[in-house]
Amino acid sequence: MQTESARPHHRSSFPSLWRGVVFTFQAAVAAVAVVAVGAAQAQDEVLQYAGGERDIEPLTVVTDTTVSAQLVRDLGEKFVKVESVAEAGQTPGEVELSEADREAIGQADLVVYQGLGLMPGFIAAAEKRDAKDRVVLTERVPEFRLIEDAEGTVNPYTYLSPSLRQFSVDHLTTRLKKKLEPVAGEIEGNRLRVNIELQSLDRETDGLLEDVPRSERLLVTDNRVFAYFAKDYHFQLLDVTREADGKKAIEQINRNETPTVFPVAGIGGGALEDWLEAHRGKDVPESIGLSKALDALWLGEPNLPTGTYLGQFRENVSTILLGLKPLPAAGQESTERLE
Structure with missing residues (x-):
């Protein structure tokens, strides 16, 4: 007999699938908007400072x-x-x-x-x-x-x-x-462009995260690297290497039916994996998953999307969104709709 705490989380997958479709569409539209609007504004302003x-x-x-x-x-x-x-x-x-x-x-x-x-x-x-x-x-x-x-x-x-x-x-x-000094004007133009890109990224991220209620914005990890991200976008960040945070993580995971916890590449030393192994199926549901590692300590190879700050930031947001609002397994959608 399966206990309540060990029972896999069950949610209607149709809204989840719709959220996934909307998220993908929003991400594409937002990315185009950032490039189109940000680049257009930046180009106009850069021209004012060019000439060095x-x-x-x-x-x-x-x-x-x-x-x-x-x-x-x-x-x-x-x-x-x-x-x-x-x-x-x-x-x-x-x-x-x-x-x-x-x-x-x-x-x-x-x-x-x-x-x-x-x-x-x-x-x-x-x-x-x-x-x-x-x-x-x-x-x-x-x-x-x-x-x-x-x-x-x-x-x-x-x-x-x-x-x-x-x-x-x-x-x-x-x-x-x-x-x-000879090219100070061009550097000033670049400043305007970079700040426009950052402002657009901030608005884009706010928009994408609207699909996750603030009460469900939970980052369970084994470090504090994403503390500023969590503060900006209203996440509760819990570091399981701290005893108090570990206890609170168990409570919040069960209360919110949080499906995923998040390691960060290059830090933690596997503490999150050890914590999950110790508590999965006992204190937290057996179904809880471990996301792919978030990246923050270095940029990826130049030929990859994560090779830039903007690309890496968007990749992390995507990982967090799909971790908290996963798409349904193949065939699950049609089965639930028939029910």
């Missing part, structure tokens, strides 16, 4: 992560030559600087990094440079919008909030314009 001399020596920039590196490229384009110390697939907090890394940081025209304790070794090396030769991307993020844990440690992953990333865009633009 183009034949200049590229600025050598060293960054901490691939996420920071892409922002530099988005703003500086061909006027920058960027190298990231932490490569794709490397967890920033686990990277140990080599002598070559320290030398590159010491000789770069500009050093750009996230700050807030992300990659302490990189920060220590960067702080040996003059203030005019380094940029802390989180320096202009309002303090009241930073998230601290119970021990007072500030969460460094502000870039998972498109609205907070705009503070980094503006700050980096100011510094790049000083370093690349």
Whole structure:
């Protein structure tokens, strides 16, 4: 006899399928709208700032992560030559600087990094440079919008909030314009374009998440990387490595019939999988699933959608949506409609 807690979640799959169709359609429309509207607005505004001399020596920039590196490229384009110390697939907090890394940081025209304790070794090396030769991307993020844990440690992953990333865009633009004065107009135009894209991404995400009631917006994971994302889009984020969060996760999963929990690539050490194995079929339903890993610590290969900040962000949103509102299994739709 199957107990109530072990019984697979049962929901009408017709609304779920419809939501899946609507979600796919919305995502396609939103993506086109971002490109069409954002690009059109940005192009008009970029033209106002164009006209700088183009034949200049590229600025050598060293960054901490691939996420920071892409922002530099988005703003500086061909006027920058960027190298990231932490490569794709490397967890920033686990990277140990080599002598070559320290030398590159010491000789770069500009050093750009996230700050807030992300990659302490990189920060220590960067702080040996003059203030005019380094940029802390989180320096202009309002303090009241930073998230601290119970021990007072500030969460460094502000870039998972498109609205907070705009503070980094503006700050980096100011510094790049000083370093690349002949093309300052073009860099300013790029700032406008990037911020329009971020604003469009924010609105797009809000629209897509309308299908998930706020009471059901639950991210059960084994870390706090997505804390800023959760705050912006009204999710409850529970880190099962914390005892109180683990107990609350069991309660919320059963109350909301949450179908999926979410690991993050490169962090957690399998703690979420261990937690799920320990509680599945006992404290939480046997049917609860483990989503594919969310990506946040590095960007994917350049030829993949996750190779850009916008592409990776959208991929994460899609993974979360399909995890919380999964499509019905093949044949399930027709069976339930007959019933």
